Structures are given as C-alpha cells and as structure tokens.
Amino acid sequence: MFDPTDLYELAKDAPELTDPVLLYHFDGFVDAGGAGRLALGHLLAELEHRVVATFDVDRLLDYRSRRPIMTFDTDKWVDCESPELAVYSTADATGTQFLVLSGPEPDREWELFAKAVGALLAELKVSKIVTLHGIPMAVPHTRPLGITMHASRPELIGPQSSNFGRVQVPGSMAALLEFRLGGQGHDAVGYAVHVPHYLSQAEYPHAAVTALEAVTRGTGLVFPMEGLRDAAERTNVEIEEQIRGSAELSTAIEGLEQQYDAFAAGSDKESLLAEPSSMPTGDELAAQFERFLAERDEDL
Structure with missing residues (x-):
C-alpha cells in the first residue's frame, strides 16, 4: 500500500x-x-x-x-x-x-x-x-x-x-x-x-x-481586483471594436442577446448549453474572432 x-x-x-x-x-x-x-x-x-x-x-x-x-x-x-x-x-x-x-x-x-x-x-x-x-x-x-x-x-x-x-x-x-x-x-x-x-x-x-x-x-x-478589472475592461473594449467592424458578427451577437434575454425572462426554455439551429455555432463565431485573437496575442 x-x-x-x-x-x-x-x-x-x-x-x-x-x-x-x-x-x-x-x-x-x-x-x-x-x-x-x-x-x-x-x-x-x-x-x-x-x-x-x-x-x-x-x-x-x-x-x-x-x-x-x-x-x-x-x-x-x-x-x-x-x-x-x-x-x-x-x-x-x-x-x-x-x-x-x-x-x-x-x-x-x-x-x-x-x-x-x-x-x-x-x-x-x-x-x-x-x-x-x-x-x-x-x-x-x-x-x-x-x-x-x-x-x-x-x-x-x-x-x-x-x-x-x-x-x-x-x-x-x-x-x-x-x-x-x-x-x-x-x-x-x-x-x-x-x-x-x-x-x-x-x-x-x-x-x-x-x-x-x-x-x-x-x-x-x-x-x-483593480488590475484584473482594468484588464477586463481593456479586453471588452477590444472585443467591441472588433464587433463594430463586422456586420455579420454584430448580427450574431444580437441573436445571442435575444436568446439570452428570452431565457432570462422565462419565455424560452431552450438551454443555453445548446444553440438553436438558426444560431451560429461556436466554431463559426470563433472563426470570426481569429483575427482579433491573433492581434491580441501579438500585443502581449
């Protein structure tokens, strides 16, 4: 033993x-x-x-x-x-x-x-x-x-x-x-x-x-928490800049917001673990963020 x-x-x-x-x-x-x-x-x-x-x-x-x-x-x-x-x-x-x-x-x-x-x-x-x-x-x-x-x-x-x-x-x-x-x-x-x-x-x-x-x-x-919150704010600003530059990405995020709000209001029983067929998949959204992530990595 x-x-x-x-x-x-x-x-x-x-x-x-x-x-x-x-x-x-x-x-x-x-x-x-x-x-x-x-x-x-x-x-x-x-x-x-x-x-x-x-x-x-x-x-x-x-x-x-x-x-x-x-x-x-x-x-x-x-x-x-x-x-x-x-x-x-x-x-x-x-x-x-x-x-x-x-x-x-x-x-x-x-x-x-x-x-x-x-x-x-x-x-x-x-x-x-x-x-x-x-x-x-x-x-x-x-x-x-x-x-x-x-x-x-x-x-x-x-x-x-x-x-x-x-x-x-x-x-x-x-x-x-x-x-x-x-x-x-x-x-x-x-x-x-x-x-x-x-x-x-x-x-x-x-x-x-x-x-x-x-x-x-x-x-x-x-x-x-100040340093971590500052980093979070900078990241969110960069994400918003990336989204504003892509009409397709903006539409996808709006769709997620509608799904989230419906779920939070209790009018949609769809689990947030899985997306409806009309929503973009995680891979599709992630692919649109590849340039954003690459630019962030270069700056680190």
Whole structure:
C-alpha cells in the first residue's frame, strides 16, 4: 500500500494556520476564457506568498504528453522549465490567511493524489476547499456572466437555478477532489463561470473577475481586483471594436442577446448549453474572432 504523504513535501517553515480556505485550480482541463488560471495567477502575482508544500510531479505527470520547454543556446542546453504543483500560503486584503493550490493537472495516481491532498488539508487545518474555472456557454459577452455553483453540501451554496440536469461528463482532478474529500466530510465548493463560447479559447479576464467575486461572496476573502478589472475592461473594449467592424458578427451577437434575454425572462426554455439551429455555432463565431485573437496575442 502506497503512503499518500509520500506524494508531497511540507515546507519545514510551514506557517501555523487557523481554518484557512484553500483555493485550487489545475491547468489541463476545461477552463473557458482561462477563468480559473487567470484568477489564481492574478492572486499570486498581486499578493506576497510562499510555498508551503510541493507535490512530486515526476510521479504525477506524463512528460511526453506535455513536454517541458527547454532552452538551447548555441551549443548547449541552458534551461528547463520544470513544472511545479504546489500549495502557497498568502493573505487577502484584510490580512486573512488562505492557501492556493495550483499547477498542472495530474496525469496519473488520481486516487492517491486525492488522499494526499486530504492528508495535507488535515496538516494545514483547512476549513474549506474552493475550485473555480470557466465553461463555454451560448451567451453574449454583453450580458452578466452566470455561474453554476456546486458543493459537497447544498447548504454551502444555497438554492440556485441550473442549466444542468443529471449528466455524465469526462472527469477532472478538480471534480474528483470535491467528490472524494466532500465524501469524507470536508466542505468543498466549485464555481463554474459561464463564458461566451466564442471567447472560450481566448484569455477573458472578465470571467476571472466574476469567479473571484463569487469566491468573495462565498468565503468572505477580499482580493485586490483593480488590475484584473482594468484588464477586463481593456479586453471588452477590444472585443467591441472588433464587433463594430463586422456586420455579420454584430448580427450574431444580437441573436445571442435575444436568446439570452428570452431565457432570462422565462419565455424560452431552450438551454443555453445548446444553440438553436438558426444560431451560429461556436466554431463559426470563433472563426470570426481569429483575427482579433491573433492581434491580441501579438500585443502581449
């Protein structure tokens, strides 16, 4: 029997914490608009933090499926960007400590990894785990972004309407942690931001803003948001400029707005997960945004 604690190493100077919340996101699964990645990346960029635990990526990752970047200079190798899956300790704008778990999604030993995270939660006295990511939906960027909440106990999120019934989908490590650790009595919450499907492959900071605002409502943590909101505003301005330059794109967005408004008013029972045949597909809209995305990438 493998010992799950062998999968991680706790820092020798790990801080003493009091019921911290742990926010987590793994790169590699569905994250429309980069909602989860941008949100946690923003927090680690804005807040002072330190590593409190690292996981053994050599055991967890398949390097041949996502090869690390190496740098060759003239006649020798000079660098290798080794992946890191780690837990960081930081504090919000009010001084409340919390934890962030981020890095690549494990390729193997999922069940052992879930047990390892459970053991780490016990060592760090974590009170609640929260995951956040984006999912593509047939919604326009001109309307408020919705959120599908899920949790290990319904009391953690309260009543909500949902676009989902009972469905089977490919699993993820984030979902497995909520399922396994929630089943063991841990409080686990997830926020899935509804990202316009035609922007799902782009970085959409507004989705990260929406995700972090949901975390604040659910946990009381207060985050520095000015930089992220500025990025969201700049992106929305660029999107509007692109739309104004295309009559076809403007018509498509107007159609999505009408569908969204009808759904919100309750006069249309069509799920926002699937589009009517008269609506453009996500691929068709995304194709029209290719030039916009390429121009944004060149500016970054």
